[in-house]
Amino acid sequence: MAKVMVFIDGTWLYSNLRSLGEDFQIDYGKLPQAVGKQIAQKLGDRSVDIVRIFLFGSNATNYLNADEEMVKRRRVFYDVLREEYNYEVEVYLVDYRGRRLKRKDRHPDDDFSPQEKCVDIALASSMLYFAALPLAYDIAILIGGDRDYLPVLQKVRLLGKRVAIASIHGACSYELMEGKNLKGVRDFDVIWLSDLLDDIRLVPEAREIICKSPFHVGPNPVKTDEFIRKNRAFYCYVCREKLRKERPSLDVDFEEEPAYQEPEPANGNGKKIEPALPEPAKPGSLHTGDSYTGVVKRLMEFCGFIGSPMGDFYFGMDDCTSDTDFYKLRPGSPVEFIISRLPNKQYRGKEGNGNAEEVAMVVEY
Numbered sequence: 524m525a526k527v528m529v530f531i532d533g534t535w536l537y538s539n540l541r542s543l544g545e546d547f548q549i550d551y552g553k554l555p556q557a558v559g560k561q562i563a564q565k566l567g568d569r570s571v572d573i574v575r576i577f578l579f580g581s582n583a584t585n586y587l588n589a590d591e592e593m594v595k596r597r598r599v600f601y602d603v604l605r606e607e608y609n610y611e612v613e614v615y616l617v618d619y620r621g622r623r624l625k626r627k628d629r630h631p632d633d634d635f636s637p638q639e640k641c642v643d644i645a646l647a648s649s650m651l652y653f654a655a656l657p658l659a660y661d662i663a664i665l666i667g668g669d670r671d672y673l674p675v676l677q678k679v680r681l682l683g684k685r686v687a688i689a690s691i692h693g694a695c696s697y698e699l700m701e702g703k704n705l706k707g708v709r710d711f712d713v714i715w716l717s718d719l720l721d722d723i724r725l726v727p728e729a730r731e732i733i734c735k736s737p738f739h740v741g742p743n744p745v746k747t748d749e750f751i752r753k754n755r756a757f758y759c760y761v762c763r764e765k766l767r768k769e770r771p772s773l774d775v776d777f778e779e780e781p782a783y784q785e786p787e788p789a790n791g792n793g794k795k796i797e798p799a800l801p802e803p804a805k806p807g808s809l810h811t812g813d814s815y816t817g818v819v820k821r822l823m824e825f826c827g828f829i830g831s832p833m834g835d836f837y838f839g840m841d842d843c844t845s846d847t848d849f850y851k852l853r854p855g856s857p858v859e860f861i862i863s864r865l866p867n868k869q870y871r872g873k874e875g876n877g878n879a880e881e882v883a884m885v886v887e888y
């Protein structure tokens with residue numbers, strides 16, 4: 524049995540997915556096996572054992588809050604790869620220096636271009652490291668296509684290991700793919716992902732999960748094909764849409780000083796919940812990862828802001844703990860949370876907000 528490790532250049536893969544079809548989505552659970560099967564055939568049906576799967580990718584840091592959802596979606600994607608498919612994911616942060624992520628959202632005169640660092644070197648280091656480790660693998664599969672990998676593929680082969688390349692037409696450097704293998708970079712013909720589409724296509728799979736909304740109508744659990752994080756409250760699409768309609772006054776524009784809003788009466792008995800006053804923070808005494816308290820200041824369809832003496836904290840619906848119902852939060856609700864980013868007084872408005880996670884409603888008796 525041949526031991527195989529798969530090394531995926533995640534950045535290369537997302538930016539070239541479209542070459543496989545306009546809306547093509549990869550099933551990351553099937554990708555390593557599908558490529559491994561090709562190797563098994565090339566070895567004359569000797570079976571292969573995929574012992575490790577690595578994916579190297581990046582995410583944004585120091586960006587504006589307006590792009591929080593995009594960054595979070597990427598973070599969830601990496602978590603799903605780790606939790607569901609046993610990938611080992613290495614993520615390198617790209618510093619946006621307080622800017623928006625997409626060029627079209629930045630000022631036309633801003634010639635800033637984000638620098639992704641480390642991703643290819645990290646992949647090369649791991650591939651070479653395990654090649655030099657006795658018995659770690661027999662065959663390395665690179666899922667990528669950049670010319671930068673040429674030296675590492677040659678060195679891995681000098682250590683007596685075999686190399687396979689799985690790539691995408693139009694996104695593979697000539698030196699890696701040319702038929703004579705003049706540079707000595709591989710031991711098999713290039714595997715083209717376009718030949719494996721039926722094996723690696725993501726077929727959305729409906730699952731059943733309980734919608735946590737108190738206003739949910741109809742059968743519960745509901746069927747969904749959305750990615751679901753473990754230990755997070757789930758709200759079905761219908762309930763999320765309903766909330767969007769029921770809160771038409773809520774918009775995503777940030778106000779510098781929102782007017783104070785009277786807390787809403789507690790269910791039925793007319794008794795008002797008095798928000799707990801957060802303890803004033805001593806300047807500089809709080810850090811990322813610390814627990815802190817505040818009062819919900821503003822709510823939007825899927826996110827909100829928590830006010831505190833040290834500034835405002837943004838949180839998304841899925842930043843609430845599993846026993847906190849986002850739908851039950853009201854302006855004025857006292858909450859506890861973990862600081863995932865400190866507010867920055869240097870900036871005003873959106874740019875200056877901190878970020879909160881593990882947001883929990885403080886229950887008043």
Ligand SMILES: [Zn+2]
Binds near residue numbers: 759760
């Ligand atoms: Zn629902």
